[in-house]
Amino acid sequence: MYSMNRIVTQLRLRDFMDSDDGWGNAYGREVHQALLEAVEASSGKLVFRISVAGVRRVDVSFAREAIVELAARYRGSEGVCLVDLPNADHLENWEAAATRRRQPLTAWIDGKPRMLGPPPSRGNKAVLEHMLNRGEATAARLSRELNLTLTNASTKLKQLLEQGYLLRREEISPSGGVEYTYFVIG
């Protein structure tokens, strides 16, 4: 995970819950509302890392309503990811929630990103895998590394952005123009 202190903030899910376990649609919606207020209060942030430290168990309904819906709300503009997952055993219900909602959700385990939810299209699979290894890239860099045309690389990255797999930030290119750096949410 690379550092972007100016545009990343971390929220601890347990701070928004009244016990270690989260379940049910209604409670998920309650927690979602509280998280939403916290997100809206953090203007200027691009990435919200949701730490699940201290959360013992969640069911699919809670995971979907509390967090996956948050990711879906901000898809393409801000990013939501899960951090501090103890191990892969805890992923199943998060995975089911993301898959059912058709909303990708990035989960970080041992410093490595894992994409939960629906798989990308066949045409974008290789690009996403490359990005998960690489962390971030411009379209120009990606086109060189994967031997794609610039237009093709740009299109694929934009699709992955719009579908919720990646985010991007605007930067000034060496030539003085605007270019986008696409990155894994985290």
Add this chain to the structure above:
Amino acid sequence: MAIEVRFRPSWIDAYWFERALSATVSVLRHPDMQARFVFPEGSKLMVDAGIRLLSLVHQLDRVGKSVTLEFEGGRDGTFGYLDRMGFLEQLPTAVAVIPERPRISAVAQYRGRNPTLVEFEPILPEARDRHLPSRLADVLLRSVGEREDATALSTAAFTVLSEMIDNVYEHSQTHLAGYAVQQLYHGGGRAKLAVSDSGLGLLDTLKESLNVLPPRLAELSDTELVVEAFRNGLSRCGGGRGGGLKICADHAVRYRSELRVRLYTSQVHLKPSTDGYSPNMAYTTDNLPPLWGTHISFDFELGG
């Protein structure tokens, strides 16, 4: 003259409960306003049967019938067990108990102290018990704590219970309480988890969603629809909801759990296969005596 349902003088699980109920006229639909449930000496009621009986007794009371539970073995055996499990405490006040209702219930003294069971817990539509699935799953965790997969097992149980209980709160549309219960049967190496409600049945809520689902699902039989709900997920709500039953099945099948879904006049019994619950391992029993609501039980295999 009361309609009498007599249970057998041995273990009574959901199967034997239905056998006893089917041996007479429908206690719920028959115009006779008196019903008597008789437990001979030696009878032992298991929790999946008990939870159906508890719901049925409340339904009978709701339609104004006079109900009696008679324990021929006196205060020993099943009477004592049901007192300890909170079953007697949950009965409507108008229900007569022979020999008599305990003046001080055993559950009031011992609630929460047995690591192998969770007493019959009401699911009240107007008062959500936020900690109920956790209590149920933690009992299982304490009992299997030395297993390598204890955490995974308790997460599976938590998921199954929370999704079932949330369904009662969200979909049952009744003021009658639902119930949840859990019991480990170490001798048989099994844990029984059961959730019951007396409201809108599972099939009714699934069929309400057929307007927004693929037409092929409208052609499914009731059994196939239930299997589809547990295999692939269905919902009457949009936005990705409806995966709850499927995830329950995904967790449960890992522990070779048999699943029984009692509907109004039928039951679907799903046995796990290598790829989950499938239509060819689903067994339907039709023409059962009417019982409102949905009554779901999972039998987790614990081994050893």
